[in-house]
Amino acid sequence: MSYVTPSDFAKKMVDAGEAKVFMSTKDTLIRAFMAGAILALAAAFAVTVTVNTGNALIGALLFPVGFCMLYLLGFDLLTGVFTLVPLALLDKRRGVTMKGMLRNWGLVFCGNFAGAFTVAIFMAIIVTFGWSEAPNEVGQRIGHIGEGRTVGYAAHGAAGMLTLFVRAVMCNWMVSTGVVAAMMSTSVSGKVISMWMPIMVFFYMGFEHSIVNMFLFPSGLLLGGDFTIADYLIWNEIPTVIGNLVGGLTFVGAMIYATHYKTSPELDRDEPVKPQPAVMPAE
Structure with missing residues (x-):
């Protein structure tokens, strides 16, 4: 069978974090x-x-194709290493240090941003015919997303920041569930099905994913969105990164580690009651 039990894929999670x-x-x-x-x-x-x-639901239904491709190809997202790498540190794997974990996070952040920004430039060229005309409808939509999810949050002040943070936490709760769910199967079809569901949920619900935002917001700036780099960093990217870390590590990595990797001993079982011999009534 292609199904991998929780205790087995919990070990895979720690091993993967160590390898990274x-x-x-x-x-x-x-x-x-x-x-x-x-x-x-x-x-x-x-x-x-x-x-x-x-129809936004159709877009959300199809978005997970990208996540499935990058996972099956063995590529790394910041949201994934936020969940997996700390487990190797928590498990005190030989040679795994805080410095090594932060090095991994820093490199993955830089690589993710470079990749997302490259596509942002390519898409800006496509939707403007090389900046020779105004953005088409897709380009305009991307620009409006950037505005609504930066200055839109800022307009609500502290309440907007709280909402942004919670959306980021919920995002990586779902995304990291997809990362872990892929370890539950040894078949490609099983991995894809397991990943597809939580990724679809995060995208349709409008949760905040730091790497998706590395594409959407630079694209919005390139396409004339009415917000600034400071708006993007303060009212989206930085709180989103922190929220993604909290969501993935707390609600996925730590929970699975605590119950499936470091399973507590079972409670004592009651001794079976031995049947007592029947007492014959005195004559």
């Missing part, structure tokens, strides 16, 4: 770049589908 800490700089950057680029392309695809069909 010791991955070379070159490999980490390449895999992160490709992950950011593929996820950005999937976001562009989903926005295009939504604009052309007028």
Whole structure:
């Protein structure tokens, strides 16, 4: 059977986190770049589908194709390493240190941003015919997304920041569930089905994903969106990164580690009651 039990895939999670800490700089950057680029392309695809069909649900149904591709190709997203790498540190794997974990996170962040930004430039060229005309309908939609999810939050002040943070937490709760769910199967079809469901939920619900935003917001700025780089960093990217870390590590990595990897002993079972011999009534 292709199903992998929770205790087995919990060990795979810790092993994967350990492996990422010791991955070379070159490999980490390449895999992160490709992950950011593929996820950005999937976001562009989903926005295009939504604009052309007028139905956001169809876009959300198709968006996970990008996540499935990058996972099956062995590429790394920041949201995934936020969940997996700390488990190797928590498990005190040999040679895994805080410095090594932060190195991995930093390299993956840079690689993801470079990949997403590359696709942002490519898409800006496509939707403006090389900046020779105004953005088409897809380009305009991308620009409005950037405005609504930066200055839109800022207009609500502290309440907007709280909403942004909670959406980021919920996002990586779902995305990291997709990462872990793929480990529940040894077949490609099983992995794809397991990943598809939580990724669709996060995208349709409008949760905040730091790598998707590395595409949407630079694209919005390139296409004339009415917000600034400071708006993007303060009212989206930085709180989103922190929320993604909290969501993935707390609600996925730590929970599975605590109950399936470091399983507590079972409670004592009651001794079976031995049947007593029947007492014959006195004559």
